[in-house]
Amino acid sequence: xxxxxxxxxxxxxxxxxxxxxxxxxxxxxxxxxxxxxxxxxxxxxxxxxxxxxxxxxxxxxxxxxxxxxxxxxxxxxxxxxxxxxxxxxxxxxxxxxxxxxxxxxxxxxxxxxxxxxxxxx
Amino acid sequence: xxxxxxxxxxxxxxxxxxxxxxxxxxxxxxxxxxxxxxxxxxxxxxxxxxxxxxxxxxxxxxxxxxxxxxxxxxxxxxxxxxxxxxxxxxxxxxxxxxxxxxxxxxx
Numbered sequence: 001x002x003x004x005x006x007x008x009x010x011x012x013x014x015x016x017x018x019x020x021x022x023x024x025x026x027x028x029x030x031x032x033x034x035x036x037x038x039x040x041x042x043x044x045x046x047x048x049x050x051x052x053x054x055x056x057x058x059x060x061x062x063x064x065x066x067x068x069x070x071x072x073x074x075x076x077x078x079x080x081x082x083x084x085x086x087x088x089x090x091x092x093x094x095x096x097x098x099x100x101x102x103x104x105x106x107x108x109x110x111x112x113x114x115x116x117x118x119x120x121x
Numbered sequence: 122x123x124x125x126x127x128x129x130x131x132x133x134x135x136x137x138x139x140x141x142x143x144x145x146x147x148x149x150x151x152x153x154x155x156x157x158x159x160x161x162x163x164x165x166x167x168x169x170x171x172x173x174x175x176x177x178x179x180x181x182x183x184x185x186x187x188x189x190x191x192x193x194x195x196x197x198x199x200x201x202x203x204x205x206x207x208x209x210x211x212x213x214x215x216x217x218x219x220x221x222x223x224x225x226x227x228x
Contacts, residue, residue: 035217037165045157045165045208047217063216097164102155102212104170107177109155111164 002026002110004098009115016088016119022081022098022112030054030076035101036083038094048096051081066092088119123147123211127220133228140196142223144209149189153213156185156194159222160205168207169194201227 008020022034033056036048049062051072060072071084081098095116101109124147134140144154152172157165167176169185172192182197196203204227209220 039159044222045159045210045219047210047219050215050217061215099165101167102153102170102210102217104153106170106174109167109170109176111166114164 004100004110004112006096006098006112006115009096009117011118011120012088013121014088014090014119017084017086018088018117019085020083020096020098020115020117022083024079024081027100027108027110029074029079029081032100034072034074034081035099036072036081036096037099038092038096040091040094043094046094048083085117088117090119093117093119122216123150123214123218125209125211125218125220127209127223129223130221131224131226133226134199135228136199136201138199140199140203140225142194142207142209144187144192144194144220146190146192146211146213150211150213152188153211154185154187154192155210155212156183157208157210158203158205159208165208196225199225199227 003025005023012018033052035050049072051060069087073082095114097114098112126145154172156169159165168179168183173185184195186193206222206224208222
């Protein structure tokens with residue numbers, strides 16, 4: 001069974017930092033391109049960023065609102081994806097999801113359970 | 122960036138009704154479009170990928186069509202368990218972008 005189990009959310013002050021983790025199991029994590037998506041309270045879904053598999057270069061891409069503040073990494077030995085968030089703003093308050101999607105292969109779109117990040121003084 | 126314009130933003134329909142949602146891309150995205158179902162407190166669930174392909178395990182009452190810039194998502198017979206917000210997402214190019222969502226309610 002495929003699982004993406006997230007951890008690391010919580011309350012942080014503006015300007016602070018937080019690291020989210022996403023532990024994967026049930027599939028070959030090292031081959032997967034992984035994405036982070038967030039949803040602010042009462043708002044729609046927003047793509048945050050992506051990391052390719054190391055085989056495909058391991059490069060990262062970010063949405064404009066988080067570029068330079070957020071960093072995505074992966075530890076394939078631990079089957080774990082990370083999202084390091086620095087210089088957090090109140091507007092970053094959201095539920096964050098890790099996901100294997102999008103994909104053009106049936107049955108390969110998996111999501112973590114989501115973790116709430118609240119940025120508030 | 123590719124803008125995804127989804128409509129309507131909300132709709133109310135009766136049980137058994139056919140429900141249609143549209144999504145328009147600001148430029149040609151071929152068939153690189155997903156449709157997701159999002160319920161409060163739950164992760165998004167993929168229903169349709171590559172614009173028209175039904176994800177594994179998803180009921181056939183859900184369908185998608187279109188290519189290029191204009192796409193349609195249909196629920197053939199609305200049921201109470203379909204109450205949710207539905208999103209299109211393009212994955213033709215970065216940044217990945219979502220439509221604004223369509224909140225579906227029962228009349």
